[in-house]
Amino acid sequence: MLVDAFARSPSPMVITDARAPDNPVAWANAAFLQSTGYGVDEVVGRNCRMLQGPATDRATVERIRTAIQAAEPISVELLNYRKDGTAFWNAMTITPVSDADGVAFYYAAQADMTHVHQFEVTLRGTNDELERLVDARTQALTAALEQKTALLHEVDHRVKNNLQVISSLMLLKARRTPEGEARDALQSMAERIGALSTAHRLLYSEGDCAHFNLGEFASEFLADMNAGLDPERRRVEADVEPIAVAAAMAAPLALLIHELTANALRHAFPDEREGRVSIAARRNASGMHLTIRDDGVGLAGASPNPAGFGRNLVEMVVRQMRGTIVWTDAAPGTNVEIDIPLQTAS
Incomplete structure (x- = not known):
């Protein structure tokens, strides 16, 4: 019954005689014959290497030979050739079958994986x-x-x-x-x-x-502003983080920093008074915090300037950037605190 089941199986199967010279085919089912194109009389008595050809992988063949010599099972895929010369990928599992005297047969179940x-x-x-x-x-x-x-x-x-x-x-x-x-x-x-x-x-x-580095601008701006000042009397200092802001904010921020710094230099130090202006910028959870501070005469001590519009310009720019601004007397000087939300970098 078992032999009949193997014979009727749709999967190609072959049995070789391990005790005969060159391990020849002893039996093959109809599916094997149909898959390879050979007749039973052309298969029985011959070694399965008859299915090998020019593109068959020699390393895989050597693996099969080594496993058979060691009487160990092995599963491989090998490029084989039918009788008419057409190539096909043959997935095979070769298993030794032993009796009391050792390995008697090798059983190979195969599948066309082309x-x-x-x-x-x-x-x-x-x-x-x-x-x-x-x-x-x-x-x-x-x-x-x-x-x-x-x-x-x-x-x-x-x-x-x-x-x-x-x-x-x-x-x-x-x-x-x-x-x-x-x-x-x-x-x-x-x-x-x-x-x-x-x-x-x-x-x-x-x-x-797409982005503007505020720290680099502060360095350039600082050099330009201090170039026109007497370093023994007045100076501008900056401590600005290299904050990357959207390019669209470059012009408003440049105008804002310039206006506050220039106004401080122009109005906070009357009568040749000495002093300094500091610029600081830090990133925070909501965006950026900008501080412009001077140690001059303060808001109350500055001379009125009816023609000036610097403060109005600064507040307009801050509103444009959806920020907030607070002016305070720092005793001495003036302190301007600005918070500006920053667009998410894309």
Whole structure:
């Protein structure tokens, strides 16, 4: 009954005689004959290596030989060939069958796995094509991003140049204007435009055109402000973290810091009074905390300036950035505390 069941099995099966020279095939079922294309008289008495061919993996064949010599079971997949020469992937499990005298037979159950390998090849081809398409799309997006970045840098560069030209023209006009409110106004506007120019110059030089480094701006701004001051009498100090803010906030922040610092230098130290202005910025849970402090005469001691609009400008810019501002007398000097929410970096 067992032999009949094996004979009728749809799975290819073969038994070899372990005690005969060269371990020949002793029996094969109909499924094996149908799978290989050989007749029973062409199989019985021959070694199964008859199914091997030019592309059969020699290392796998050696593994089979080693397992048979050691009388150990083994499962492998091997490229075999049918009688007509067509190749197929043969998954086989070879098991030794022993009696009282040792190994008598080897039993091999087999399965045609050609369709699985063909699917794997097709899948690899599909994956290769997908990778090619993804690479091509990535390269296209990278090129587009590089073009966009270059364009934004060029815009910032041209804006910076134009602002510098405007600032220079206003300074020339200020020098030719008699001393008074008009000259002071031109000078102040030229300085404000210069601060905006610095912000755009930093945006142009940064690799990331989407963000603005407040710490780098503070360093540049500090150098520009102190260049025009007597270091023995007045100085501007800065302790600003390298906070990355959205590029859209570059101009408002530059204008805000310039206005508060310039106003402190202009109004907090009358009559050649010595002093210093400090700028500090820290990131906090809600965004950024900015402090501008001076050790001058304070809010109450500053001379009224009916023509000035610096404080109004500062408060307008803070509102534009959805922040809050508090002015206090620091005794001595003035302390300005500003909290600004920051956009999430993307």
